Amino acid sequence: MTAPAHDAHNARQERPSRTALGRALLSAGVLTPDWASAFAAVPRSGFLPDLIWPWDMETGQSVPVSQTDAPEAWYGYADADVPVVTQWDDGRHTGTDPGNVSASSASMPSVVFGMLADLDVKPGHRVLEVGTGTGWNAALLAHRLGAENVVSVELDPTVAAQARTALDRFGLPVHVVTGDGLQGCRERAPFDRIIATCGLRSIPRAWVEQSRPGGVVVAPWGTHYSNGDAVARLVVADDGESASGLFTGPVEFMKARTQRRPLVPxxxxxxxxxxxxxxxxxxxxxxxxxxxxxxxxxxxxxxxxxxxxxxxxxxxxxxxxxxxxxxxxxxxxxxxxxxxxxxxxxxxxxxxxxxxxxxxxxxxxxQGRPAVERFGLTVDTAGDHVWLGEPGNPVPGGAAA
Known part of the structure; x- marks a missing residue:
C-alpha cells in the first residue's frame, strides 16, 4: 500500500467538503479555536494511502475507494467525519475487498479533536503518541508544539515508514519510533502528555513512569466484553506512582495488537x-x-x-x-x-x-443508570481500577480483563 502521488501543497488545497467538515466540527464544539490552525494546515487527505476503506454510513460497512480510480469519492471520504481503514490483517491482506481484522486506520476527525482537547497541550509540552498510524495525529501535534516536541511509536514497520514519509512531506519531521508503544519511549522521557490511538485493556505501567508528575495520559480503555471503549483522561500523581481521572466519553478503537480479545472457539x-x-x-x-x-x-x-x-x-x-x-x-x-x-x-x-x-x-x-462519563479509572502498581463518581467507590468487578 503506497501513499498517494499528491504533494503537500495539493493536499492543503481547500475543498468545499473540507470546509464543511471544519464548520461542522467547530459548530459541535469538537474543534476548538486553539486547534483550528492545525486543522487548516494539516488535512487528513495528505496522510491517506491511494486505497482506503472508509466506513459508509448508508451501508454500514467498510468500502474500498481508490484515489486513482475515483478521486472525487476518495476526497469526499477523506473530508468526512468517518473512520477510514488503511490496513487489514496486520499487513497480510491483499486485494481491494475488506479483510478480516482492521489493523490501522485514520480515526473520525471528531474523535481525533475530541481527544486532543482532552490532552490539553501547552507550549513547550513534550508529547508521546502511541500508535502513529497514518501520521495525521502526530502532524497535528507537531504543527501545534513543534516536531521536536513530539515522539510517536508505531509497531508496524511498514505503517511507520509511510507515516515518516507523509510527515516529512509536510515539513513536520516527527521522531517516529518503530517498536512497541506499550513500553513507551524511555530514552525520550519524561513526557508532559501521552496519547494512545489504539484501544487498551490495561494501561501500561511504563506510561505512568515516563510521565512528569501532573502529566496527562489520554487513552481509549475498555474490557474484552465488547469492542466498546471509553476515553480515559488520567492525571499522574505528584509522587509518580499512580494516575487517575474520569472517562470523557464512549468511543470504539482498533485494539493494541498485544491486547486484542482472545479467540473464543x-x-x-x-x-x-x-x-x-x-x-x-x-x-x-x-x-x-x-x-x-x-x-x-x-x-x-x-x-x-x-x-x-x-x-x-x-x-x-x-x-x-x-x-x-x-x-x-x-x-x-x-x-x-x-x-x-x-x-x-x-x-x-x-x-x-x-x-x-x-x-x-x-x-x-x-445507581441511576449512570453514563460512561460518571465513571473513572485509577492505574497504580496493583493494576487498573474503575470507580463510580470518586476513587473510593469501586465498581463491582471493575478492573481490566
Whole structure:
C-alpha cells in the first residue's frame, strides 16, 4: 500500500467538503479555536494511502475507494467525519475487498479533536503518541508544539515508514519510533502528555513512569466484553506512582495488537446442544441488555462481568441470540430474545454468566443508570481500577480483563 502521488501543497488545497467538515466540527464544539490552525494546515487527505476503506454510513460497512480510480469519492471520504481503514490483517491482506481484522486506520476527525482537547497541550509540552498510524495525529501535534516536541511509536514497520514519509512531506519531521508503544519511549522521557490511538485493556505501567508528575495520559480503555471503549483522561500523581481521572466519553478503537480479545472457539465451550445448559427465563429485555451504539450498558457490563466476551448472533425471524463466554474457564451462557415474549436463557459452567449480567444490570439501575462519563479509572502498581463518581467507590468487578 503506497501513499498517494499528491504533494503537500495539493493536499492543503481547500475543498468545499473540507470546509464543511471544519464548520461542522467547530459548530459541535469538537474543534476548538486553539486547534483550528492545525486543522487548516494539516488535512487528513495528505496522510491517506491511494486505497482506503472508509466506513459508509448508508451501508454500514467498510468500502474500498481508490484515489486513482475515483478521486472525487476518495476526497469526499477523506473530508468526512468517518473512520477510514488503511490496513487489514496486520499487513497480510491483499486485494481491494475488506479483510478480516482492521489493523490501522485514520480515526473520525471528531474523535481525533475530541481527544486532543482532552490532552490539553501547552507550549513547550513534550508529547508521546502511541500508535502513529497514518501520521495525521502526530502532524497535528507537531504543527501545534513543534516536531521536536513530539515522539510517536508505531509497531508496524511498514505503517511507520509511510507515516515518516507523509510527515516529512509536510515539513513536520516527527521522531517516529518503530517498536512497541506499550513500553513507551524511555530514552525520550519524561513526557508532559501521552496519547494512545489504539484501544487498551490495561494501561501500561511504563506510561505512568515516563510521565512528569501532573502529566496527562489520554487513552481509549475498555474490557474484552465488547469492542466498546471509553476515553480515559488520567492525571499522574505528584509522587509518580499512580494516575487517575474520569472517562470523557464512549468511543470504539482498533485494539493494541498485544491486547486484542482472545479467540473464543464456540465448539470448545458448547460441546453438545445449547439445551444441555441449565434453562431458565428472564425479564431482562433486549433493549435493557444491549441499549444502543455507544450505550453505557456494554461498558458497565464489561466491568461487572470481568473476563467475559459477548457475541451477538444474527437476528432470525423475530429472535436474537446473544452468547457469553468466560475467558478463565469454559463457562457459557446464551440469552434468546424474542419479540413480545420472555427471554429464554441457558447457561453452563462454574460461572453463572447470565446471573452475573443480571446482577450487573441491577447494580447499574440502582445507581441511576449512570453514563460512561460518571465513571473513572485509577492505574497504580496493583493494576487498573474503575470507580463510580470518586476513587473510593469501586465498581463491582471493575478492573481490566
Amino acid at each position: 464456540h465448539a470448545e465451550y458448547v460441546t453438545g446442544s445449547v439445551a444441555d445448559g441449565d434453562a431458565s427465563s428472564s425479564t431482562v429485555t433486549e433493549e435493557h441488555f444491549l441499549g444502543g451504539r455507544f450505550s453505557s450498558q456494554d461498558f458497565v457490563l464489561g466491568l461487572c462481568v470481568p473476563d467475559c466476551v459477548r457475541v451477538m448472533a444474527e437476528r432470525d425471524e423475530g429472535t436474537h441470540a446473544v452468547w457469553l463466554y468466560g475467558l478463565t474457564d469454559r463457562s457459557w451462557a446464551c440469552a434468546q430474545f424474542r419479540d413480545h415474549a420472555a427471554t429464554r436463557v441457558w447457561q453452563s459452567g462454574p460461572r453463572r454468566l447470565w446471573d452475573e449480567v443480571h446482577a450487573g444490570l441491577a447494580w447499574w439501575t440502582a
